Amino acid sequence: KAGVTQTPRYLIKTRGQQVTLSCSPISGHRSVSWYQQTPGQGLQFLFEYFSETQRNKGNFPGRFSGRQFSNSRSEMNVSTLELGDSALYLCASSTGTAGSFLAFFGQGTRLTVV
């Protein structure tokens, strides 16, 4: 059974650019959540998508957005990149049903903004 796949694994962008990250969940999982991990702030929840709808949202500015497709694959977009957006971005998938928990994380995308 394939795990959660995130692409690309590494990315270098210039300040002011925008970036799109991709996450393919485990087959059959309908929930995808995104997290940002930095040394200073730790792991922070960005948002969760379930059946193509944003179900929960963390406390991040509007520059951070996402979407989910009918096959449950999800993309996260960050516009007008800032140096502080440099981080490891993790996604996690679950069945998304009541009582479920986020058990499966991808390997992450390491974003560096220069």
Add this chain to the structure above:
Amino acid sequence: EDKVVQSPLSLVVHEGDTVTLNCSYEVTNFRSLLWYKQEKKAPTFLFMLTSSGIEKKSGRLSSILDKKELFSILNITATQTGDSAVYLCVRHNDMRFGAGTRLTVKP
């Protein structure tokens, strides 16, 4: 501010030692608390705790929740070098992570 506080932030032990990691949380309408282990990038799930006083166990790892006092502990007995990792607790209501405890197990 609702916080999830882990302690200690860092711990160095020798193989065979027993460690106890702590997680305290502030929340209303508690749902559950999760523990994860993060070695390199992808955190791996350890436990989900919903009920107070019921110990969850997996091999040398165990965890328990105290809903009255709003904390949880993660115990690791007979530690091995492979236990070296960052251990994260997560308040499931809003997926707020603690800062993690970095455990280093020396041979």
